[in-house]
Amino acid sequence: MMAFVHRFFDTSKLINLVLNISLLLLAVGAALLVGAVMIWLMDADPVKAYQALYEGAFGTTNSRAETLVKATPLLFVGIGICVAFRGGVVNVGGEGQMIIGALAAVWVALSFDTVPRFLENIPIHDFPHIFIVTASLLAGFLAGAAWGGIAGVLKAYFGVNEILSTIMLNQIALQLMNYLLNGVLLDPDQKDRVNRIPKTARIQDYAKLPRLEWFSDTPTRLHAGLIIGLALAVVVYILLWRTTLGYRIRAVGQSNRASRYAGINVKRQVLNAILISGGCAGLAGAVQVLGLQYRMQTDGSAAGFTGNAGFNGIVAALFGGLHPIGTIPASVFFGALLIGAQSIQREVQVPASLITTLNGLVVIFVVSSQIFIKRLTKRRASVPPQPTTPKSVPALQEEPTQ
Amino acid sequence: MPEHLLPTGHRRIDQMRMQGIVKKFPGVLAVDHVDFDVKAGEIHALLGENGAGKSTLMKILYGLYHQEEGQVFLNDLPVVIRSPNQAIQHGIGMIHQHFMLVPSLTVAQNVALGMKSSRGFLLDIDMVSKRIRELSEIYGLQVNPSTPIWQLAVGEQQRVEILRALYRGAALLILDEPTAVLTPQEVDDLFRILKQMTADGHALIFISHKLHEVLAISQRITVLRDGKQVYSIPTETATKETLAHMMVGRPVVLHYDLRPIEPGPARLRLEEVSATSDRGDEGLKKVSLQLHAGEIVGVAGVSGNGQRELAQVIAGMRSTSSGKIWLDNHDVTNHSPAAMNQHGLSHIPEARMTDGVIKNFTVAENFVLQNHGRKPYAWGGVFMNFRNITRQCKTAIKDYEIKTPSHETPIKSLSGGNIQKLVLARELSRQPRVLIAAQPTRGVDIGASEYIHHRLLEERTKGTAILLISEDLDEILALSDRIVVMYEGAIVGEVKRDQADIRTLGLMMAGSKVPV
């Protein structure tokens, strides 16, 4: 743990961090400036709009809570993306993996429609609750991992490019969700209605992740998923840089050839990377259901459930330097942006599409500003040569795994 | 050079002069006020240790880097060269240390790359191929224009690079370590071509770590050390010893004393091993070989005759199509690299930058590439033990005199020689019973080469069985107890060290069966 603290608090890193953050803010500012012009062109007041953005994201206890709620699935997906990309796997299947994870979690949660007797007899406070929630989360992780694993097996053993397979698997997962929510998982109350809504029954209270009541006096939707996400970030950080498994995954991500030379089973590590990544995305889905929505429902689209977290998590991870710890602030940043942007729509009544445009601009400006950060860090690193953190982004597409 | 082959608009270079060139990189003064010149019809050699600044100086001339100070003159006119494109237009060509070829394209396509086509925006590969054949004939460079580069051996790729420079009508040609990957025969061929080029009025700059080559081919020699020009003399007044001394800053031992050792029991046995090459043909044909404790067996051969496959098959990186491999009487045929490591095999791979190390990993991380999951580097095979890794790596850095800012530096910012030393340190630290050393000193300067050779000999004394694969016959002759020669995937002969001479070895490498 000391080494961990040390890693994050040496001065040169601190300066880099400050630089990073100021540039990030500058880029966001530039994007918002362009956005201001657009808002103004829409006959709305940009100042009021951005006030609304800030207020919407941070202004009240509730908005702060909502920002964190929005950040939670981004964090889970982002952490998974760190593992995948470090292992040289471009996992754009977060959407599908979230869906499958959520389906598994809700299925397990629902199967405990009463607290089983054997759980009640254990004299630990809240044991049935902890057991059922853990089982549901685990199911979410495993199912997400399995769904990612399909792409992993296809890549490692059949040479099918994972960008292709994960894009396709997202659609397949979506249809699977629609099928199950309108079929075996359908809320029994809905079964006999002609115009039934494709949703599951609500999970029991003891299957829910608790809300974080200490966060404020008034109830918010902030739930324990955030805490799990933070813990997961630390765990995955340790996994990647403190364990032999992480070493192997990173080695394979950097060089298939050198890894093969080193006796590392490249295919297995490719699979490991995407299994973990898919598992994290699966957890994101599970947490959304167990902590927030308490049931699954579909409007026929993936985003209706995931809120695009499967994609936004990639952005968060890359802005977080493909580092699980860096992904934490990056997720909060994006959570705030997404929440604040909606508030613009409500407060100054600009179309939702302006908000989407604005999000696009922020992503573009922030990602474009990275080069200046890179240049600055390089110049700073001049004399003497600095030991670098594992910051380098692995080459995404190296040789085919054969 | 025959006039009809010169592209139009091309300029003749009678004289090129670089004056007071300074180039800084973050933290290093790579080139420090260097004057350098070359004339038409002459070869000027550039010498220096790894990282002395040779490549940097030449990249400035070729427009890849820009000098902070100094001026380049062509035919006494100051010129500014901002890009390779401008260099090419001035008639400057460069053959890079790492080949600049596109593997999936054919020879002709690589040559045509970046050239104007006679048919406008349509490619005219037939025309290019025809001209390539003409040039091949004139200079005796055999290549098939329609072969993709990835199918060519390194030596052949080198020929393509030279052909391309000739094709483009380079009046001034920079050759950055062109011989590092060539066999003696290929070097002879190259030298013949270079001489022909100078006779045709080309100006040539030649970089090499091999002193005898420099002495043999150049008219003038300049030595760089730490970016500074420390020595510039006509070749006829230079000797190996002075040159080595000037480069390294201390005297260098150029000959080794190989005391005979009684070889121990056989450690590695190959029985009629065959394997398929990357190209899909039979790369290894029924190779049988025995390696005893305490001996160095040299594998000589022209590159691309199965040496790569041999090393990879033993290391478990390539599967055999038939035959058996025994390590200490265990059948290890087609075992994984991990298993081979377990059995006590160490392997210095030929392609150190792509196979031997992970460029973005730190020195320390690279130091435990194979053993990261084992004691003392890991707890229970799960958690890395960085305290031990750091300690052992620091010891290795000290013992092997590896020049690196720290054990946490990404290995890619070390020079090739130092990377090679780290690989060596790692492989020897595992106390191997058998060591495969493939091209251990390729592209490494003489100071470092000397060091690596000493280490190999020490290892031999300790009783390790060593297979030394090298295209450098001098190295083979200096270090091997026995020498086997490979040709077209098969072992075509074996000689004892004291019976070996360069001429017969050269003949065997060319495929003639010399009975031993």
Add this chain to the structure above:
Amino acid sequence: HHTRSAKAQDTFKVAVVMPSASNDLAFSQSMFDALTAIDAEMGDSFEFVFQEGTFVVDDAAVALREWASSGEYNLIIAHGSQYGAIIEELAPEFPDVSFAWGTDVDTFGYDNVFAYEAASDQGGFVNGVLAALLTKSDVIGVVGPIEVGDAKLYVDGFKAGVAWVNPEIAVNVNYIQSFSDVALASEAAQAHIANGADVLTGSAQMVVGAVGVAKETGNVLWFGQQSNQTELAPEIVVANQVYHWEIVLKDIISQIQSGTLGGTSYTLTLANGGLVIEYNDAYALSGFDKFVADAAIQGIIDGTVTYTLE
């Protein structure tokens, strides 16, 4: 122009969240049009704000909670059946705030929740009757989004209407599993036509693609649903079932004004005028066909025409 200003105390303020664009010619637009109509009628004493394009369920939760906790709105509408779970959670938390949601009938037992739905099977039935009368090939095609909710109700009603006229007529239904894929909807329509359909209908916003195909083919008719789609293809649209949520909203408003915050669930029907069959005047419907359709409408209203949905 619908910005919130708390000046007039007696202004009735509504906030609504909806899944797609407010001008989607379908579900979201039906609510937007209703609110606009009420706004026109009540003038200064009515105001509404909206958040459109909120297909992400979770985002709707943020908006609804924000509105609820602001305490500024007399009524908060969650226009989308996928938002039900949010209302279920918010309602007990904000007992003084009135919520409405649809399309569903469930008020979750809370007395501050209104629920509303449309008996779209009724208009579907009428459309089906007309379609059956007009088809010459005896093949009719339906393009649907996903096989649930409002869309399924309409389609099932439509099928019943066709069967009421002539059970021999084939009604081919294609749920393309998307509310937004216009291209797929268009190809589904092509497939229907290639298999002999000469009358088409469909539900949800992606059907504009199908309307286009019908129009281009020339001799294929279209029946609209949710909004008046006549302008998409004046030559071939025969009739539309249009939702008039105004009648529900008006009642809700008056209930709230008299102190009742919820507890009622509404259904738009032909009888209560919430569902209206709007004919396309430009289409020359024969007197007989119109007579039968009107008879069906009347029959449904007075209960003489009954049907069962599959």
Add this chain to the structure above:
Amino acid sequence: MITDIIKASVAASAIRLATPYIFASLGETFGQRSGVLNLGVDGIMLLGAFAAYYAVFETGNLLLGVLAALIVGMLLGLAMAFISVTLQAEQGISGIGVYLFGLGLSELLFQKTVSTPTPIEGFPRINFPVLTDLPVLGEIFFHHNLLVYVAFALVPISSFILNRTTFGLQIRAVGQNPEAADAMGISVARVRYMTVMIGGALAGLAGASLSIALLNIFQSNLTAGQGFIAVALVYFGAWRPYWVMGGALLFSTVNALQLQVKTIENALGINVPSEFAVMAPYVVTIITLIFASKRVEQPTALTKPFERGES
């Protein structure tokens, strides 16, 4: 039963469905061959679709519509090139940014201009003398609008450009070994700018093919994610135009087939859940790839920004 399913109309449908994919995937092929991954294709398609639609809506001139889509696509390609080549931004994310930007802006502009989905007169079906009236073949091949033929004509043209021209050679070299290309005097940046702009223009055209040729209408998110499938199809086709076309046709054929099966399933007496029918093209695409050969010329520098002197 089989003859009920496999009909000329299904083939014709497949050809129409494939058209936007072919445009967009060919464009993406150019970019990727030179080493630039543009994940923002869908956003460019949307803006191209809107530009074409709006131009036709205002002027009724179809050529102007095509031109508008090309220009808008090219400009977005230019922006994408600037971001990923000059600013060397992470290509995966900048693509997502461009996607969001295009998705939002196309809808915003639509709402501010036309506002409600309004049909326009798009490219008409071409009536070929004799050919159009041929049985079966006429319906499959000679019953389409101009842009459909342009899309398919672009396949051999793209293949020709990539394999037989100096520009194509430069593209391949830059995508495989930018250092080598640079050393041979080729401007890596110039080549990448051009390919990404070509990619943008073709993505714009893909959008136009939807809004002014196949659907003749605009609506928010008209493409419904087709741009992402187009990127996937580039991998399917392993960066070769003909294979990319094959992928687009395979995907679209399965899609047309599932629509056909669903349409007549009552008559066939079967009941395939819609969800599985809609899933079919995705599943078939993946499965096909498992059996496809893998020996390809891969742009090894894909997603890697190039900077001279960095090795």
